[in-house]
Amino acid sequence: MSSTIALIIIGVAVLFIIGIKFLSSPKTARAGNLVAAAGMLIALIALHKPTGDYVWSQGWTCNYTLIAVGTVIGLIIGAIGAYSVKMTAMPQMVAMFNGLGGGAAALVASLEFLRHAHGVEDVTAATTIPMLFATLIGSLSFSGSIIAYLKLEGKFEKPMTFPGQNFLNGLILLVILGLCGWLTFNATGGNAVTAFIVMFSLALFFGIAMVMPIGGADMPVVISLLNSFTGLAVAADGFAINNLAMVVAGTLVGSSGTLLTLLMCKAMNRPVTNVLFGAFGSGGGTKAAAGGVAGNVKPIQADEAALLLAYAQRVVIVPGYGMAVAQAQHQVRELSDELGKRGVEVQFAIHPVAGRMPGHMNVLLAEANVPYDQLIEMEQINPSMDRVDVCLVIGANDVVNPAAREEKSSPIYGMPIIEADRCKSVIVMKRSMAAGFAGIENHLFYKDNTRMLFGDAKASLQTLITQLKAS
Amino acid sequence: MDTNVLFIFILAVFVGFEVISKVPSMLHTPLMSGTNAIHGIILFGGILVLADAATPLARVLGFIAVVFGSANVFGGFMVTDRMLQMFKKKKK
Numbered sequence: 311m312s313s314t315i316a317l318i319i320i321g322v323a324v325l326f327i328i329g330i331k332f333l334s335s336p337k338t339a340r341a342g343n344l345v346a347a348a349g350m351l352i353a354l355i356a357l358h359k360p361t362g363d364y365v366w367s368q369g370w371t372c373n374y375t376l377i378a379v380g381t382v383i384g385l386i387i388g389a390i391g392a393y394s395v396k397m398t399a400m401p402q403m404v405a406m407f408n409g410l411g412g413g414a415a416a417l418v419a420s421l422e423f424l425r426h427a428h429g430v431e432d433v434t435a436a437t438t439i440p441m442l443f444a445t446l447i448g449s450l451s452f453s454g455s456i457i458a459y460l461k462l463e464g465k466f467e468k469p470m471t472f473p474g475q476n477f478l479n480g481l482i483l484l485v486i487l488g489l490c491g492w493l494t495f496n497a498t499g500g501n502a503v504t505a506f507i508v509m510f511s512l513a514l515f516f517g518i519a520m521v522m523p524i525g526g527a528d529m530p531v532v533i534s535l536l537n538s539f540t541g542l543a544v545a546a547d548g549f550a551i552n553n554l555a556m557v558v559a560g561t562l563v564g565s566s567g568t569l570l571t572l573l574m575c576k577a578m579n580r581p582v583t584n585v586l587f588g589a590f591g592s593g594g595g596t597k598a599a600a601g602g603v604a605g606n607v608k609p610i611q612a613d614e615a616a617l618l619l620a621y622a623q624r625v626v627i628v629p630g631y632g633m634a635v636a637q638a639q640h641q642v643r644e645l646s647d648e649l650g651k652r653g654v655e656v657q658f659a660i661h662p663v664a665g666r667m668p669g670h671m672n673v674l675l676a677e678a679n680v681p682y683d684q685l686i687e688m689e690q691i692n693p694s695m696d697r698v699d700v701c702l703v704i705g706a707n708d709v710v711n712p713a714a715r716e717e718k719s720s721p722i723y724g725m726p727i728i729e730a731d732r733c734k735s736v737i738v739m740k741r742s743m744a745a746g747f748a749g750i751e752n753h754l755f756y757k758d759n760t761r762m763l764f765g766d767a768k769a770s771l772q773t774l775i776t777q778l779k780a781s
Numbered sequence: 782m783d784t785n786v787l788f789i790f791i792l793a794v795f796v797g798f799e800v801i802s803k804v805p806s807m808l809h810t811p812l813m814s815g816t817n818a819i820h821g822i823i824l825f826g827g828i829l830v831l832a833d834a835a836t837p838l839a840r841v842l843g844f845i846a847v848v849f850g851s852a853n854v855f856g857g858f859m860v861t862d863r864m865l866q867m868f869k870k871k872k873k
Binding site: 323326327329330331333334335336339340342343344346347350353354357359360365368373374376377379380381382383384385387388389391392393395397400401403404407408410411413414415417418420421422424425436533534537540541543544545547548549551552553554555556557558559560561562563564565566567568569570573574577660662667669670672673676677679682685687 | 810846
């Protein structure tokens with residue numbers, strides 16, 4: 311590698327790091343994404359083969375036509391996906407792109423492995439291990455992401471479990487690792503190719519088996535984990551084909567993705583092992599609900615709710631997944647504007663795991679033009695909840711359940727919540743009295759200061775807005 | 782060369798951890814989406830193996846890798862930008 315190329319790669323690495331850094335602050339986030347994209351473009355233009363030859367000056371062969379056509383097809387697929395997806399379906403889209411990246415990583419590693427298996431070059435464990443690693447991690451990220459995508463689309467959303475599942479999965483993993491161990495030292499010849507294909511297929515199957523038992527509500531954590539997996543697979547590919555830019559980019563994604571996964575689990579107060587192997591919501595969740603709750607549910611009509619809101623000084627809105635499902639974010643913004651005109655101070659309390667993905671609520675409310683300084687994170691808003699006149703809970707359930715604080719036997723005990731129950735009065739907008747994802751009764755609904763506004767969130771909000779405008 | 786790459790790998794692990802340690806939860810989704818786009822650099826891997834592909838099988842698999850990688854990198858950056866363009870300050 312010439313020193314000019316080395317310098318360019320260093321510059322690209324710096325652009326990636328700055329890009330990720332900028333992505334972690336609201337003011338610079340958009341610029342950060344563009345900085346990373348610029349780094350990618352520069353690296354693409356400067357792409358060199360492992361031998362040191364410049365990729366784009368090798369004479370135009372049939373392979374280059376395939377590269378051009380493939381890139382354009384990918385670009386079109388990506389653009390259609392990126393610009394047609396609804397904001398509520400964003401998590402699925404990220405899962406899908408991540409799966410494609412994982413699949414590409416597995417294919418690149420496989421091609422390298424097969425080339426070496428046919429004895430083109432000398433093989434050592436140092437070159438084989440990264441290829442096997444990238445194949446294994448890339449293919450399970452591919453199949454796992456597709457299952458995550460389907461689960462978020464509402465297909466087989468419930469966890470699928472059977473006795474001995476973790477044992478069986480462990481056994482499959484053991485076989486995969488055994489094959490990889492054998493292949494590390496026997497990487498040439500027909501047997502190696504057969505063993506490799508078996509390993510590849512088992513890894514694809516393992517990705518499915520790993521994600522199937524996990525419930526739809528935990529998919530964000532799974533996607534984040536698979537995202538970091540793909541990063542590591544890409545880094546391993548970089549090792550295998552001697553491309554430094556790939557090593558740096560893949561590793562940055564791998565480590566930041568791992569940290570992000572841990573941060574998400576921390577927000578739910580659950581260890582990552584519990585998410586992956588606990589099959590939450592199928593067993594423990596329903597048992598604890600039997601305790602029963604004292605008190606009555608008190609419904610409220612829209613006109614009364616509108617009055618309550620209109621004469622409040624400070625209103626806090628707690629959005630949840632129900633708002634996303636009802637596509638009610640624009641009505642929420644309109645209501646907030648209407649209240650603002652009357653001099654009511656309106657804030658949004660954002661639970662870190664509300665919705666289907668951390669930050670999901672922020673994205674939806676941003677789409678509806680709610681300024682982000684009106685969105686307050688849970689830790690910041692909780693201390694002042696006593697001084698809130700009306701707390702409007704829209705389609706949120708488990709994240710406002712005081713059982714997390716009060717009831718030791720509850721499966722969500724210890725999860726940080728938005729303390730809506732401390733507000734002077736609470737209006738909960740909800741379709742019916744059905745329990746939330748975790749299958750737990752929500753004590754908030756039975757509190758003396760809570761009133762329930764039943765119905766579709768969008769329709770109810772529309773009525774509230776009309777009432778407010780009329781009065 | 783190999784130990785050098787390993788050295789860079791270890792440093793990148795720490796940088797990756799350090800650089801996002803203070804991200805607010807409101808940016809978790811865009812951050813995940815943005816890093817997702819960055820691992821789309823696998824497109825390069827696809828290009829490199831396809832450029833040297835010698836058999837029909839290698840061409841087919843390499844071609845699929847390029848399509849996947851390209852969708853990952855372009856789609857990833859575009860979808861992240863679409864998300865982030867909505868994060869605006871309050872206009873008064």
